[in-house]
Amino acid sequence: MTLPLADSLKGRLIVSCQAPPGDPMRQTDTLVRMTRAAEAGGAAAVRVNEPEVVAAAVAAVDVPVIGLWKDGDTGVYITPTVRHALALVEAGAAVVAADATARPRPDGSTFAELVEAVHAAGALVMADVSTFDEGRAAAAQGADFVGTTLSGYVPGTPRQTAPDLALVADLAAAIPVPVIAEGRIATPQQAAQALAAGALSVVVGTAITAPTALTRAFVAGLTS
Numbered sequence: 001m002t003l004p005l006a007d008s009l010k011g012r013l014i015v016s017c018q019a020p021p022g023d024p025m026r027q028t029d030t031l032v033r034m035t036r037a038a039e040a041g042g043a044a045a046v047r048v049n050e051p052e053v054v055a056a057a058v059a060a061v062d063v064p065v066i067g068l069w070k071d072g073d074t075g076v077y078i079t080p081t082v083r084h085a086l087a088l089v090e091a092g093a094a095v096v097a098a099d100a101t102a103r104p105r106p107d108g109s110t111f112a113e114l115v116e117a118v119h120a121a122g123a124l125v126m127a128d129v130s131t132f133d134e135g136r137a138a139a140a141q142g143a144d145f146v147g148t149t150l151s152g153y154v155p156g157t158p159r160q161t162a163p164d165l166a167l168v169a170d171l172a173a174a175i176p177v178p179v180i181a182e183g184r185i186a187t188p189q190q191a192a193q194a195l196a197a198g199a200l201s202v203v204v205g206t207a208i209t210a211p212t213a214l215t216r217a218f219v220a221g222l223t224s
């Protein structure tokens, strides 16, 4: 059985509307305007950080809101605990995105417990993984979507500059839940390649919604 939400995302773009701590764009109204711009441009869903922004985005757009809650920047920081996950459901997230890497969670919960709690509260779960084994485990633990979000970002693993399309293809061929390509997708061509590799849907963040990082890249290009 496919979920109605999965049908609405199939072959389409999800825009991640986030800004890092200290960035001038990190303001709820600004982030919500990004979600409205994404919707106006044809995005099938938006992905936003923190309950306050989730609640404001849910009120502002008609497309589904994927919520995450980044807490800290080391270890498990994307929706690290059941408490964070349930706060996102409370704020109206249709899908809760959470770290499903093979690392201990700060509240001692398992990923399966987080999935169970989110499902009981009435929302779906996107598992943010970094490897094939984590993706397979997340699917077995009940995740509704598996995203390649954390590939290249787990300490001790190689940093990458290109999207991990091999991971998208390997997971799409092996697991029974939809795979969402996310991370370093910088061009429409790469987004199309991710779909061709088997992704249900593609998340793009920096290349659309991060003027500070994009400006830095142009500045670096002029001086290198």
Ligand SMILES: CC(=O)N[C@H](C=O)[C@@H](O)[C@H](O)[C@H](O)COP(=O)(O)O
Residues within 6 Å of the ligand: 016, 018, 068, 149, 150, 153, 182, 183, 184, 185, 203, 204, 205, 206, 207
């Ligand atoms: C690793 C991590 O914390 N990723 C975060 C997850 O929500 C965001 O910082 C990324 O911007 C997002 O995944 C989209 O990726 P990109 O910005 O490369 O299109």
